[in-house]
Amino acid sequence: MRFNIFSKGHMGHRQTVIIRGIIVTLLAAVISLALFFLVGIKYTDTMFAEFSYAVVQGSIYDDAETDNDIKINNITEGTIDESNWVSPVVDSQYGYIICDEVGLNAPLYYGDSENVLLKGAGQSVSSYFPGQGGTVLVGGHDTTFFGCLESINENMKIKVNTEYGVFEYNVTDISIVSGSDYDIKSDKEQLVLYTCYPFGKTDINRTKKIIFVCDKVSGPVIGGAGDE
Amino acid sequence: MSKGSLHRKKNKCIMILSGIISLFIALCMSLLLLSVLLKGGLLNEKLFRQTLSESTYFDNKIDEVMQSVSDKLSLAGLPEEISEEVITRTAITINADKKIKNGNTEKYDGMSQFGDKLTANIYDYLGETGVVVTDEVKKSVELIVTEIAKAYDTNMTFLFAKLYNEFHDKYNHIFEMVIYVSAAVLIICSLMAVFMHSRKYRGLRYVGYGILAGSAVTEAVSVLLKLNLKGMLPDNKTEYYNFVSKFIDKSFSQGIFMCLAGILLFSLVSLATYYMRKQAI
Numbered sequence: 347m348r349f350n351i352f353s354k355g356h357m358g359h360r361q362t363v364i365i366r367g368i369i370v371t372l373l374a375a376v377i378s379l380a381l382f383f384l385v386g387i388k389y390t391d392t393m394f395a396e397f398s399y400a401v402v403q404g405s406i407y408d409d410a411e412t413d414n415d416i417k418i419n420n421i422t423e424g425t426i427d428e429s430n431w432v433s434p435v436v437d438s439q440y441g442y443i444i445c446d447e448v449g450l451n452a453p454l455y456y457g458d459s460e461n462v463l464l465k466g467a468g469q470s471v472s473s474y475f476p477g478q479g480g481t482v483l484v485g486g487h488d489t490t491f492f493g494c495l496e497s498i499n500e501n502m503k504i505k506v507n508t509e510y511g512v513f514e515y516n517v518t519d520i521s522i523v524s525g526s527d528y529d530i531k532s533d534k535e536q537l538v539l540y541t542c543y544p545f546g547k548t549d550i551n552r553t554k555k556i557i558f559v560c561d562k563v564s565g566p567v568i569g570g571a572g573d574e
Numbered sequence: 575m576s577k578g579s580l581h582r583k584k585n586k587c588i589m590i591l592s593g594i595i596s597l598f599i600a601l602c603m604s605l606l607l608l609s610v611l612l613k614g615g616l617l618n619e620k621l622f623r624q625t626l627s628e629s630t631y632f633d634n635k636i637d638e639v640m641q642s643v644s645d646k647l648s649l650a651g652l653p654e655e656i657s658e659e660v661i662t663r664t665a666i667t668i669n670a671d672k673k674i675k676n677g678n679t680e681k682y683d684g685m686s687q688f689g690d691k692l693t694a695n696i697y698d699y700l701g702e703t704g705v706v707v708t709d710e711v712k713k714s715v716e717l718i719v720t721e722i723a724k725a726y727d728t729n730m731t732f733l734f735a736k737l738y739n740e741f742h743d744k745y746n747h748i749f750e751m752v753i754y755v756s757a758a759v760l761i762i763c764s765l766m767a768v769f770m771h772s773r774k775y776r777g778l779r780y781v782g783y784g785i786l787a788g789s790a791v792t793e794a795v796s797v798l799l800k801l802n803l804k805g806m807l808p809d810n811k812t813e814y815y816n817f818v819s820k821f822i823d824k825s826f827s828q829g830i831f832m833c834l835a836g837i838l839l840f841s842l843v844s845l846a847t848y849y850m851r852k853q854a855i
Contacts, residue, residue: 363779366589367783371783373593374783378597378601379794381601382791390799390802396745398803398806401737404738405814464806
């Protein structure tokens, strides 16, 4: 025998209407919420990323008034004793990447998780720190902090101001690649900036990256006592 | 097929269609309320300026401006007390509000009160110290006031507000469009639901279900959006970030009012349904 809660023999018309109302309302609410998570959140995230960018970039402009936590060490040469050097903590900011010629001024974080890239540029944890003599691989969003990289040309200077020193690099090569793998070198210090390509598109399926390879010009070296 | 079974099938079909329309009404309702929420909150320049005025941001700013003006006064050989009644929190708040409203473009001529008061204070001081005000002295005072006003203007530049204005300009029109479109679709869906049923009050019931669902979704989504946005920002405990956090809180706190507005609309629809049903019987 079939059991039907909507059958009028089982309950009155009023109860049927109430239960139908509850079910329709709940279903509509659940489906609307599911649609928001499936479709809407992509758009709100893009919008909020831009708001977050405006706020973070605003805090950089407003640096003097807000006594930012990062204290830049202005050492530009010499050797930093590795035993005294403290490696930045993952997901923390340890400096800024600056290129005045194109208006680049992004907070530099150690780690490149999605959350970090909303607040600035992120250095891959599998790469080297500035001053360690290897590849410093740094990524950022082309829609926010790295949007201005579109105007960067070869031979432009990029500064990396960190809590332990100020480094300067020279852009030597710009290339567009497919995929996201990059060989980390340990024998030559290079700053490698990358972002999605083409610039400014919100298509999440973009697979191309634009890579800016920059050779070190100046800055201290992290090494054992007496190393140069 | 008997006439009765055909009738039942038709009723079932209408019921399913009404359910689907309810879903569309819920979607449009939540879209409409969320757009109103964002437009009245995160994209509300007035709320942005108001939150800035109420925050502790200017407590630090006043020291900075004071320092800059005092340096200029010292260079001119004048005591810093001259600026005491000129640079007040209220004056800074009003001037900042004006400047942000005009996209940081208002120069010191717009702050004539600042210049007039400073000039009067300098003349008072000169009078007290027995300096005779000649044309040359007048020229010097004018030059000093201009220089100080320039320094004041530079200090009162809020570039973060410019970035916020850019963000506002980009999204404001989009949400205006969303409000109009979702309101139009909401009305069309409601009319479809009502006219689909031979007894209009039955269709109106489905409109009510959609409105109620949409209102509940608005509140849930606004809470999620607030948490999401706060999670995207660095957790710095500076005056600037405190202000931003306060602005986000204020922006999304209106979500509950949007939800209540939806519930009120649902109550009106329910009331209309009740009277229409009574009349039909």
